[in-house]
Amino acid sequence: MGIDVPDQHTLATALTGTRWTRIEVVAETGSTNADLLGRIDAGETVDGTVLISAKQTSGRGRHARVWETPAGQLAVSAAVRVRPDAIVHLGWLSLLTGLAVHDAVSEVAGTALELKWPNDVLAPGRGKLAGILSEFRLIAAPDGGPAGGVAVIGTGLNIDLPAGTAPNTAASIGDLVDGALDQTTVAAAYLRGLSERLDAWPDRIAELAETYREVSATLGSRVRLLLPGDVEVIGDAVDIDDEGRIVVDGPEGRITASAGDVTHLRPAT
Numbered sequence: 001m002g003i004d005v006p007d008q009h010t011l012a013t014a015l016t017g018t019r020w021t022r023i024e025v026v027a028e029t030g031s032t033n034a035d036l037l038g039r040i041d042a043g044e045t046v047d048g049t050v051l052i053s054a055k056q057t058s059g060r061g062r063h064a065r066v067w068e069t070p071a072g073q074l075a076v077s078a079a080v081r082v083r084p085d086a087i088v089h090l091g092w093l094s095l096l097t098g099l100a101v102h103d104a105v106s107e108v109a110g111t112a113l114e115l116k117w118p119n120d121v122l123a124p125g126r127g128k129l130a131g132i133l134s135e136f137r138l139i140a141a142p143d144g145g146p147a148g149g150v151a152v153i154g155t156g157l158n159i160d161l162p163a164g165t166a167p168n169t170a171a172s173i174g175d176l177v178d179g180a181l182d183q184t185t186v187a188a189a190y191l192r193g194l195s196e197r198l199d200a201w202p203d204r205i206a207e208l209a210e211t212y213r214e215v216s217a218t219l220g221s222r223v224r225l226l227l228p229g230d231v232e233v234i235g236d237a238v239d240i241d242d243e244g245r246i247v248v249d250g251p252e253g254r255i256t257a258s259a260g261d262v263t264h265l266r267p268a269t
């Protein structure tokens, strides 16, 4: 039996009018992020391209971790041109993508999900439904001016994970939905939302930050924040600022961090 894959034609029709002008669907690859980055490195123009695979054999997670993608899931990579003056705002790409995933999966699953800073989408009490890895390539300006580049925004969405194929902290969208779950519907909802969120980037970041704060389950929660360098801070997440950084009131005082791993210890009240 073949691997279930999203329907390319239906997706292309559903995404008409968005920034995604080329939709490519494959049953299996190593890593959709690695594929698009390789094409950029080979000189291909991939802006506006989306590559979707239902299975990955070398899926990449954040911090060089492995992202398990057994057959029937969604691995989606989308290529976005980055202006020279937007490079400073690259960190926002994975946050706004988190918003798009959160909204699409909540809509498809028909239930409220949690967005954990910076970009994990969680089913409360069940686990992680999706992960995001945004990678970037600089491209030299032909006239010697400031360089811009291309970002590859990679998202792994667990549609229906067979037992034992991913860490036991993983959850699937299929766990939350009665009956069959259509990969094409999930992919279309996510990519439409991502295109819309990207319209606000990088010129209307304050607007993105406002929306992010409304959706964030981290804001107001008691958290354990593991900073790069293995420094752990336990405290209250009191803000996500306009730079997308988390602000935590801990025992040593207030700290602001642009990277790190968060665990929710107690929900916002």
Ligand SMILES: Nc1ncnc2c1ncn2[C@@H]1O[C@H](COP(=O)(O)OP(=O)(O)OP(=O)(O)O)[C@@H](O)[C@H]1O
Pocket (backbone or CB within 6 Å): 061, 062, 065, 066, 067, 068, 069, 120, 128, 129, 130, 131, 156, 158, 166, 167, 169, 170, 171, 261, 262
């Ligand atoms: N398909 C998958 N679904 C969910 N998690 C996965 C999957 N494949 C690999 N993982 C990874 O397994 C690890 C699970 O560890 P854990 O649940 O402790 O998450 P974590 O420490 O909160 O990490 P992270 O912040 O990266 O999610 C995470 O790094 C997660 O990204």
Ligand SMILES: O=C(O)CCCC[C@@H]1SC[C@@H]2NC(=O)N[C@@H]21
Pocket (backbone or CB within 6 Å): 030, 031, 032, 033, 034, 056, 058, 059, 060, 061, 062, 063, 065, 067, 074, 075, 076, 077, 130, 131, 132, 133, 153, 154, 155, 156, 157
């Ligand atoms: O939470 C994480 O650690 C990020 C996981 C990102 C996985 C996606 S699946 C599509 C794209 N291709 C990859 O190899 N990784 C990303």
